[in-house]
Amino acid sequence: MKVLIYIRQDYQENIAGDSILVLKTKEYLMGTGIKIEVSSDPNKDLKKYDVIHLFNTINILETYKFFINAVKYKKKIVLTPIYWNYAKYLPIDSMKSLKTSYWKSHHPLRKEVLAGVDLLLPSSEIEMRQIEKDFNIVTPYKVVFNGVDKVFAEGKKENFLKQIHIDNFVLSVGRISPHKNQLTLARVTKKLGLPLVLVGPINDLNYYHQCMQANKDIVYLHKTNHANLKDIYDAAKVHALISWYEIPGLTSLEAALGGCNIVTTKEGSTKEYFKAYASYVDPYDLIDIENKILKSFKESFNADLKKYILENFLWEKVIKELIRCYDYVTKITG
Known part of the structure; x- marks a missing residue:
């Protein structure tokens, strides 16, 4: 079987969750x-491929072009949507109505793609319910969970401590942007007197400066090899991803394997993944965030969380389910 993954052109330069999913799937x-x-070529000759695998409907413009090309070649198409209702979380300011209108203006493209593929591969039932609610579609689907590498269970904090002399801290791994809500995290950890380490590329430079201004004790690491994160997770006490929403937050899966207590947003599909093993916060409620982070910082790590992640979300298991989905669509007639 020959499969082509179609992904946005800058997926390697502008690393985000879809980038990691594509690279790990491959x-x-x-x-x-x-x-x-x-490939990122919307005009690519697709004759030799059996299945076209699309990723991401948040940034729909490129995905739509890929979809049209796959339809032109009458190929079987699966889609990992990575979808959530982004407009709900836009900050209330003078630009909100404009941003909301822009977001909704692309809904017809999203609906055409979501309704036109042979099989949707949402990462949770919660994500699929959101898609059905927003687009009123009945496309066949199969949940394929996001995966995690077992290497993140093998970190050695000593490797990290040789470079950065800070132990038992609050960690947040993810691109620096308002969506990830690091500014709130910076303010909360400063108030609580807890050390904070941020790891990830800067998507919004002005927002980065706001974070560093709000908490001058932040340790920020920009360039860190993805595999080397295991040592940072092992050194951290809590991993906090208090974003507007997460579906479900790949770094939370990694951190859980790495022995971190997990504090994550209640928005998105996080609860379908982490069950009762995580602390869930309202990303807009400072008191809730303070209480959950402080509580998690004081608690011992629950080894059952690591066992649960190892049993359910390793890439080796996820990829077997994905292959079954590929096999399924190749057998669809018509």
Whole structure:
């Protein structure tokens, strides 16, 4: 079987969750007998491929072009939507109505893609319910969970402590942007007197400066090899991802394997993944965030969380489900 993954052109320069999903999907499919390629060319000749795998409907413009090309070649199409209702979380300011209008103006494209593929691959039932609610579609679907590498269970904090002399801290891994809500985290950890380490690329420079101004004790790490995160997770006490929403937050899965207590947003699909093993916060409620972070900082790590992640979300298991989905669509007639 030959599969083409279609992904936005800047997925390697502008690293985000979809980037990691694509790279890991390719990595784990290699050696399974499936021939896998990745492309960002909307005009690519698709004759030789059996399945076209699209990613991301948040940034729909490129995905729509990929979809149209796949339809032109009459290919079987699966879609990992990575969808949530972004407009709900836009800050209330003079630009909100404009941003909301822009977001909604692309809904017809999203609906055409979501309704036109052969199989949707949401990362949770919660995500699928949101898609059904927002677009009123009945496309067949199969939940394929986001995966995590077992290497994150093998971190050695000593490697991190050789470079940064800080232990038992609050950690937040993710691109620096308002969506991830690091400014609130900076203010809360300063008030609580807890050390904070931020790791991730800067998507919004002005927002980064606001974070650093709000808490001058922040340790910020920009360039960190993805695999080396395991040592940082092992050194941290709490991983906090208090975003507007997460579906579900790949770094929270990694951090859970790394032995961190998990504090995450209640918005999105987080509860379907972390069950009762995480503390869930309202991203707009400072008191709630303070209480949950302080409580998690004082608690011992629950080893059952690591066992649960290992049993349910390793890439080796996820990729087997994905292959079954590929097999399914190739057998659809018409």
